[in-house]
Amino acid sequence: MSDWPWVIAAYSLTWVLLGIYTLRIGRRLARARAEWNREAILPGAEASGRTGSERRTDATSNEAEA
Amino acid sequence: VKGGGLFGAGVLLLFVTAQVAAVAISPAEAGMGHLQKIMYVHVPAAWSAFFAFGVVFGASLSYLFRRRETHDLLAASAAEVGVVLTGLTLALGSIWGRPTWGVWWTWDPRLTSTAVLFVIFAGYLALRSFVEDPGQRGRWAAAVGILGFLNVPIVYMSVRWWRTLHQPSSSPATVDDPYVWGLRMNAVAFVVLAIYLMRRRHQTLVLERRLEALEEERALAGGGIRAGGGVHV
Numbered sequence: 001m002s003d004w005p006w007v008i009a010a011y012s013l014t015w016v017l018l019g020i021y022t023l024r025i026g027r028r029l030a031r032a033r034a035e036w037n038r039e040a041i042l043p044g045a046e047a048s049g050r051t052g053s054e055r056r057t058d059a060t061s062n063e064a065e066a
Numbered sequence: 067v068k069g070g071g072l073f074g075a076g077v078l079l080l081f082v083t084a085q086v087a088a089v090a091i092s093p094a095e096a097g098m099g100h101l102q103k104i105m106y107v108h109v110p111a112a113w114s115a116f117f118a119f120g121v122v123f124g125a126s127l128s129y130l131f132r133r134r135e136t137h138d139l140l141a142a143s144a145a146e147v148g149v150v151l152t153g154l155t156l157a158l159g160s161i162w163g164r165p166t167w168g169v170w171w172t173w174d175p176r177l178t179s180t181a182v183l184f185v186i187f188a189g190y191l192a193l194r195s196f197v198e199d200p201g202q203r204g205r206w207a208a209a210v211g212i213l214g215f216l217n218v219p220i221v222y223m224s225v226r227w228w229r230t231l232h233q234p235s236s237s238p239a240t241v242d243d244p245y246v247w248g249l250r251m252n253a254v255a256f257v258v259l260a261i262y263l264m265r266r267r268h269q270t271l272v273l274e275r276r277l278e279a280l281e282e283e284r285a286l287a288g289g290g291i292r293a294g295g296g297v298h299v
Contacts, residue, residue, distance in 0.1 A: 014111070014154060
């Protein structure tokens with residue numbers, strides 16, 4: 001029997017497994033970035049140069065002072 | 067993002083070039099024929115998995131000493147990449163073993179110790195998903211990561227320490243000249259790919275952790291308690 005089917009099977013497996021894994025982690029990173037942009041940077045935060053987290057901390061400080 | 071895309075394109079180019087060049091140009095081996103070409107993916111997959119587990123070891127030690135969460139997340143990223151590459155190594159070994167040894171699997175010391183390595187780090191990932199507290203998760207995972215890495219030298223030395231069906235470790239010292247450069251090139255390509263994958267997983271885990279911290283901060287603020295400033299990763 002020829003060796004080539006085994007060689008092709010090995011390289012195909014390598015490409016399929018690593019390809020699926022690379023695409024999967026790429027998608028997960030893209031999702032995390034999108035969520036971070038949506039959740040952490042509130043509207044107007046870009047203009048003030050501060051993140052939503054910092055703005056919220058300010059808000060809680062003001063509430064505590066009041 | 068642009069830098070990451072360029073890095074990814076470079077990795078892909080290196081990966082394709084190394085494999086095409088090695089497969090197309092290296093001659094058929096006297097004993098194994100063209101089956102030898104599986105060495106260009108099987109051996110580098112194993113080396114890059116060892117590299118990834120080495121990163122787990124270093125990052126885990128660093129986390130235990132310095133308690134920076136980013137080191138714990140780096141260890142987690144490297145462990146995941148290492149598990150994928152070890153799984154690939156075992157599967158490629160089976161594809162090589164069937165036509166050369168006549169079996170898909172045998173309880174040979176090299177194969178068994180590699181399977182144990184796979185199970186240890188799969189367990190490491192399972193442990194991380196079970197423990198919710200980040201501090202506790204980091205400490206326990208670091209302990210398993212450091213102890214798990216101790217199996218890497220055992221896997222490497224298994225073909226010298228015990229009688230084994232597996233051939234001696236393939237390296238530039240044990241492989242004939244026509245095959246050495248292909249092995250080296252693919253080893254570099256796999257290690258660079260492992261670095262790329264670890265980097266992307268680490269970026270994802272850092273963002274996910276920051277989002278978790280943000281949610282905690284929101285919950286605290288909603289309950290009338292002053293937020294502590296989040297987690298720095």
